[in-house]
Amino acid sequence: MHILLKIKHKASNKKRLGSIFILKKEIPLGKKFDPGYYCEDDLKDEGFRKLGKNVKIAKNCTIIGANNISIGDNVRIDGFSSIIALGNGYVTIGSFVHIGGYCILTGGEGIIMNDFSGLSHGVQIYSRADDYSGNHLTNPTIPRNYTKINRGTVCLERHVIIGAGSVILPNIAIGEGSAVGALSLVNKNLAPWGIYFGCPARKLKNRSKKLLELEKQLMDELKQ
Numbered sequence: 361m362h363i364l365l366k367i368k369h370k371a372s373n374k375k376r377l378g379s380i381f382i383l384k385k386e387i388p389l390g391k392k393f394d395p396g397y398y399c400e401d402d403l404k405d406e407g408f409r410k411l412g413k414n415v416k417i418a419k420n421c422t423i424i425g426a427n428n429i430s431i432g433d434n435v436r437i438d439g440f441s442s443i444i445a446l447g448n449g450y451v452t453i454g455s456f457v458h459i460g461g462y463c464i465l466t467g468g469e470g471i472i473m474n475d476f477s478g479l480s481h482g483v484q485i486y487s488r489a490d491d492y493s494g495n496h497l498t499n500p501t502i503p504r505n506y507t508k509i510n511r512g513t514v515c516l517e518r519h520v521i522i523g524a525g526s527v528i529l530p531n532i533a534i535g536e537g538s539a540v541g542a543l544s545l546v547n548k549n550l551a552p553w554g555i556y557f558g559c560p561a562r563k564l565k566n567r568s569k570k571l572l573e574l575e576k577q578l579m580d581e582l583k584q
């Protein structure tokens with residue numbers, strides 16, 4: 361939608377005020393700070409390896425290496441998140457997956473998020489990280505033969521949920537149905553159906569499997 365704006369201007373040589381009209385795009389009330397989402401239609405020509413149905417990606421996300429990124433159905437990626445899958449890297453996102461705002465996924469060695477998994481705000485997943493031992497130089501500005509990179513695919517199985525502000529280091533598998541509390545550091549594989557938290561993440565208790573019944577119920581409902 362457009363509106364006509366009338367503005368006054370001063371004709372420089374005649375010292376009088378005149379009026380001109382310019383066409384300005386109208387911004388709906390309350391939307392100035394809301395960049396909104398790209399949906400399937402907007403994304404179909406972006407070169408994703410796979411793009412499912414009902415996918416929404418906030419317009420202020422950074423997505424690098426779309427040709428290495430697969431996205432299933434019913435996926436939402438919120439604002440200021442970055443997904444990077446350069447070179448031989450990849451990021452594979454299943455269906456019914458949510459990635460909250462301010463998340464970072466560096467998929468140089470591969471990141472897999474299976475169906476019904478999710479990241480709360482500010483989760484960072486690294487499939488590559490510098491060696492911090494002091495035996496090597498660090499950071500990407502240094503020639504590779506001076507550095508050592510710890511590397512390995514990160515895999516979140518079905519129904520895994522990661523709490524806000526958590527960090528997952530390279531080469532980690534989180535078993536089906538496990539949950540990780542806010543502000544946790546995951547530096548070892550986590551077994552299925554546990555609730556973990558802390559730095560490093562430790563098991564607090566078992567997680568209920570009732571959600572599997574709810575998944576079945578939802579799927580039956582969607583088939584109708």
Ligand SMILES: CC(C)(COP(=O)(O)OP(=O)(O)OC[C@H]1O[C@@H](n2cnc3c(N)ncnc32)[C@H](O)[C@@H]1OP(=O)(O)O)[C@@H](O)C(=O)NCCC(=O)NCCS
Nearest residue numbers: 480481522523524539540541542543544555556557558564
């Ligand atoms: C881990 C978590 C799931 C546990 O919840 P819970 O089962 O209700 O457990 P409780 O709150 O009873 O906590 C049990 C103990 O663990 C501690 N604890 C819980 N979560 C913790 C966390 N993330 N970091 C450190 N300690 C934590 C509690 O303080 C409590 O300790 P205490 O027994 O000494 O008092 C929850 O605390 C959490 O972190 N959820 C993630 C929330 C989130 O990120 N939401 C974002 C929007 S989706």
